[in-house]
Amino acid sequence: MFIQPGLFLEQRQKLLLTPELKEALQILQMPLLELNQYLNVALEENPFLELEESKEEEEEAPLESLSELLAQDYSNNSSEYESKENNYDLWEKKQQALPSLQDYLYEQLFAVVKDVEELSIGEFIINSLDNNGYFSEEIDKIVEIMHVEKDKVEKVWQKIKTFEPKGVGAKNLQECLLMQLDASNNHYQLAKEIISHYLFEVSEGKLKEIAKNTKYSLIDIQETIDLIKNLNPRPSNGFRKIEELDYIVPDLEIKKIGDKYQILLNERILPRLIVSPFYRKILQDQAMQKEKTFVEEKFKKAINLLKNIEQRRLTILKIVENTFAEQKKFLDNGLDYLKPLTQKEIAAQVGMHESTVSRVVHGKYCQTPWGVFPLSYFFPSKVSNAQSEEDLTASKIKKVIKYIIDREDKKKPLSDQKIQELLLQENIVLARRTVTKYREEMEIPSSSKRKRY
Secondary structure: OOOOOOOOOOOOOOOOOOHHHHHHHHHHHOOHHHHHHHHHHHHHHOOOEEEOOOOOOOOOOOOOOHHHHHHOOOOOOHHHHOOOOOHHHHHHHHHHHOOEHHHHHHHHHHHHOOOHHHHHHHHHHHHOOOOOOOOOOOHHHHHHHHOOOHHHHHHHHHHHOOOOOOOOOOOOHHHHHHHHOOOOOOOHHHHHHHHHHOHHHHHHOOHHHHHHHHOOOHHHHHHHHHHHHOOOOOOOOOOEOHHHOOOOOOOEEEEEEOOEEEEEEOOOOOOOEEEOHHHHHHHHOHHHOOOHHHHHHHHHHHHHHHHHHHHHHHHHHHHHHHHHHHOHHHHHHOHHHOOOOOHHHHHHHHOOOHHHHHHHHOOOEEEEOOEEEEHHHHOOOEOOOOOOOOOOEHHHHHHHHHHHHHOOOOOOOOOHHHHHHHHHHOOOOOOHHHHHHHHHHOOOOOHHHHOOO
16 A cells, blocks of 8 residues: 655644633632632733722512522622621631641740840740640751750740740650649550550551550550540641631632522622723724724623623522432431532533533532532432432441441451441441441551550
C-alpha cells in the first residue's frame, strides 16, 4: 500500500467551550466566598459594572410552597441575613471569643514576671510552642539569638511549665503527661513508670506484657491506664489556633415557617452589580467610534456575568429544592433519617447533567435546622448488599456497629467477625472487612485493645 502526504478536507463535530460558557461553569461551581472575590475583581476591571444603591425593602410574606422559590428574586432579600440574631454571626462571635493558647499564657506571664528581660524571654518561649503546646526549641539557640544567660532562660521556661493548662511547655508527650500526674494518687508510681517506658505497649493494648515487666496485677495496670487516658496529651486543646482559624459561611439556609420549609440563598456578602447607565450611553454616542470596540467588549462581558449569576442562583435553588424534597425526613427528624441519594437521581429529576449537580454540590454548605453541613452530606451512598426492609446508609450502619460495641462485655469484647454475625441477625449483610473499615473510621480500637481486666 502506497502512502503519501496530502491535504484533505473533512467535517468533524466536537464540543467547544466558549469563554462565556466556561465562565458560567466556573461561577456555578464557586462557593460563596470565592464568588464574592471573583465579583469584586470583575467590578474593578469592568467599567460597565457598578454597585447598585441599597434600598430599604418591605418584609415579604412567606412563600406558599418550595416550588415558588424558583420564581422569587432573592437579589435584594439581604435583610434576611442582616439580623443581629443571625446564626452565622453568633457562630462567628463564639469562635472569635475563644482565646489562643499564646494569649492565655501571656496573661499568666505578665502576672508573675516583672523583669523586662525575663518578659522578653517568656514571650519568645511562648511564641516557640508548637501546635500541641510543646516547647521543642533548643535553649542554647535562644541564648544565642537573644544574647541572654542560659540560667535565665531555664528559669523562665520552668516558670512557664507551671502555668495552666497543665503540661504546657513540655519537651515531649512523656514529659507532658508526667507534669499532669498527681503525686498523691495511689497509682502515681505505676503511672510514672508506664508513661516513661510503656506508652507504645499501652497504644497496642499489651497489658499482659506491661504487667509481666512491672510485676503489677492486670487490674492495677488497667486502672492506671484509665488514669493516664484522662490526661491531656495536647495542652493546646480547647484553644483557638490562629493559623488554622477558618470560618464556614453557608451558601444556603433552610428555614421552617409553619409546616413548610423555605430555601434562601445567602447573598448578603455578595456585591449587588448592575450595568452602569453612564457607559450604556457611550454605546449610543456616535462621537465615540474609536472606543466602541473596547466598550462593546466590556458591555458584553458585564451582561454575560449578570446572566451567569442569575443562572447560578436559579440552578442552585432548583437542585437544592429537589434534594431536600427527597431528604424531608431529615429536615423533620434529624440525622438518623437521611436516605440514600445519588446526584444522578437528582440530575434526572431536574433535567440537568449529573456534572451540573456535582458543580452545585462541590464546596458549598447549607444551614439546616440541625446544623451546618456540606451539600455533599445529603448524598449518602446506599450499602448495596444490605438486605433490610429500608435503605441503609453507611452512617446508619456505623451507628448500629457502635451500639453493639458500646453494649458488649468489656472483658470479652466482640471481634469484627462476631459483629458481622450480629448485623446479619438484623438483616444487614456486610463483609467482615467492611465492618473493620467502618469501625476504624469511627476510631474504635480492635477487640484486643478494647479488652478490660
